[in-house]
Amino acid sequence: MATPAADADFKTKLQTWVPKLVLSPSLALMLVFVYGFILFSVYLSFTDSRILPSYGWVGFENYDKLFRLRHWDIAVNNLIVFAALYIIICSVIGLMLAIFLDQKIRGESVLRPIFLYPMALSFIVTGTAWKWFLDPGIGLEHTMHLWGWESFHFDWIKNRDYAIYTVVLAAVWQSSGFVMAMFLAGLRGIDNEMLKAAQMDGATNFQLYHRIIIPQLRPAFLSAFVILSHLAIKSYDLVVALTGGGPGRATEVPATFMYSYTFTRNQMGIGASSSVIMLMTIVAIMVPYLYSELREKN
Amino acid sequence: MSAGSTDTAVRTGRITRTALYLVLLLFALFYLLPFAIMVINSVKPLTEITGGNMMALPQDWTFDPWVKAWATAQIGVDPTGLKPYFWNSIKMVVPAVAISTILGALNGYVLTKWRFKYDTLIFGFMLFACFIPFQIVLIPMARILGLAGLAGSTPGLVLVHVVYGLGFTTLYFKNYYQVFPTELVRAAQIDGAGFFRIFWRLLLPSSGPIIVVSVIWQFTNIWNDFLFGASFADFDSQPMTVALNNLVQSSTGVKEYNVHFAGAILAALPTLLVYIVAGRYFVRGLMAGSVKG
Incomplete structure (x- = not known):
């Protein structure tokens, strides 16, 4: 009698441990590779590490130096400009394409994958394509000249003041289709009865979108914002492939700054x-978002 | 999706519709143009690009740039073409995708069907890992890979990609298993089925779609990664993206745009193929990336 009971007891205990x-x-x-590493990086940021990690404590000296660096200033400003334009333009184009596609468009199944395929490409591929397409010597400007539009001028990628906008252009090309897909999914989830009722009351199309449909897309807007801002802050590959941070430092962003200071300038701290x-x-940005998402579910 | 939900109540007139189609077609052109230019110019002799028009179709069709990009182009110090790097990528992607998907499936199973105290918190910690800027782990990772003797090796890169892909794969399977009836699991438990037996017999047979989503997502992400490849790989392990960048940025000699384009298409081909074959799942993976399943 006792043995099977003990056995079963052992089994249930095991069952609670296996998962x-x-x-x-x-x-x-x-724990090690994410949170341990974060702590280690935070610790290093307070040390005099140069080419290799070293453990002499220097307090906030690195941060002090960082904020005084013109190079960092440029990188942060570029990120602000890039992120703002990237998020806004992607959202506008994404929303517009989604609304247009939602009008029982013939050929939707052909257009949708065309809008979305750039998302499957590596930023290095995107960067290579746009790098040569925007190159005034062989790309768009050159082509326009050959077509007889001699005064056409488009050398942004070589221009310190405008190069960052070419990064925006390439990034929007890559991601706006994805935002379209998110909004389209949102649009397809909207209850048609409500729209029909509003139409009966004489609402115009503009009013329908402005008052009823777009406000209901709030979750899609939020997701798009979070994903795009996260992509923008992490953006490294595209800048490397498209402009290499140049001309000069005109398109440096924090991601390229971090890499060059750590691995080529030997200023690890x-x-x-x-x-x-x-x-x-x-x-x-992420913690409030994840917190609300996870709370909602439970 | 039901037929009714694709139906919209908004009515549009003829002029509006024409404008709609016009805008949509213009955007289709915008998305297609850069890739079309790559394709067209990858089958042109170099003189037609430098001396001619990028938008024009080739006068002399040639596949030499493709052959050169694949087999003989100068990358780094050796004229190896992209071929060895293509295999480096394959050797890195296949195990990394397999391991992270298997672990993700098991994690999702535990987190939904064997819930315990603080499991949501643990999941939150795993999820947050998806969104960290990888710059914060570069220095310690370089250090650890060096200490473990994995620096510059494919197994090192596999480890890196498994770790930073786990959050996503766990998320996918968790969301998917959440709607799997827990009563079935409880009933199987009462019948004496153990942890792995339930997973193997009950959950796994219905997991086809989410496995596809997870594999595609991981494949695309890892294949397209540049930062980790550039930071932790050397010649024997450098992936395709890093090699492509070296090819394009190389400052010596004549810039062979046609070879660059052919190389870029070669680097894009695997993920594009996956997208064409299984685009539906690709979109699902992207959507789930916005946390909600």
């Missing part, structure tokens, strides 16, 4: 402090 055991390798990986600033920016 945790299965989860533990992933959890351990996360400053590099680490810049990565901490990047992390804090993302935390400020």
Whole structure:
């Protein structure tokens, strides 16, 4: 009598442990490689690390230096300009294309994948394509001249004041289709009865969108904002491939700044402090979002 | 999606509709143009690009740029073409995708069907890992890979991609298993089925679509990664994206635009193929990336 009971007891105990055991390798990986590493980087940002990590404590000196660097200033300003334009333009184009596609368009199934395919490409591929297309020597400007439009002038990619906008252009090309897909999914989820009722009351199309449909897309707007801002802050590949941060430093962003200070200029302490600033920016955006998403579910 | 939901109540007139189609077609052109230019110019001799018009079709069709990009182009110090790097990418992507998907499936299963105290918190921690800027882990990762003797190796890159992909794969499977009836799991438990047996017999057979989503997402992300490849790889492990960038940015000799374009298409081909074959799942993966399943 006692043995089967003990056996069953052991079995239930095992059953409660197995799931945790299965989860533990992933959890351990996360703890070390994500949270442990974050702590290590934060720690390094307070040390005198140069080419290799070293552990002489220097307090806030790296941050102090960082904020005085003109190079960092340029990178942050570029990120602000880039992120703002990227998010706004992607949202506008995405919303417009979604609304247009939602009008029982013939050929929707052909157009949708055309709008979306750039998202499957690597930023390095996107960068390469746009780099040569925008190159005044062989690309668009050259072509227009050959077509007889001699005064056509488009050398933004070589121009310090405008190069950052070419990064925006390429990034919008890559991601706006994705925003379209998110808004389209949102539009398809809207209850038609309500719209029909509003139409009966004499609402115009503009009013329908302005008053009823677009306000209901709030969750899609929020998701788009979070994903795009997160992509913008992390953007490294596109800048490297498209402009290499140039001309001069005209398109440096925090991601390229961190890389060059850490690995080519051997200022690891400053590099680490810049990565901490990047992390804090993302935390400020992501944590409230994740928190509300997870709370909603439970 | 039901037939009714694609129906919109908004009515449009003839002129509006023409304008709609016009705008949509213009945007289709905008999205297609850069890729079309790459394709057209990848089958042109170099003189037709530098001396001629980028938008014009080739007068002499040639596949030499493709052959050169694949097999003989100068990348770094050796004239190897992109071929060895293509295999580097494959050797990195396949195990990384497989391991992260398997772990993600098990995690999702545990987090939905074997819930315990603080599981939501743990999930939140895993999810947050998806969104960190990877710059914050570059220095410690370089250090650890060096200490573990994995610096510059494919297994090192596999480890990196598994770790930073886990959050996403866990998210996918968690959202998917959340709607799987828990009563079935409880009933199987009462019948004496254990943890793995339930997973194997009950959950896994119905997981086809989400496995596809997870595999596609991971494949696309890891194939397209540049930052980790550039930071942690050397010649024997450098992925395609890094090699392509080296090819395009190389400052020595004549810029062979046609070879660059052919190389860029070669680098894009695997993910594009996946997108064409399984685009539906690709979109689903992107959507789930916005946390809500």
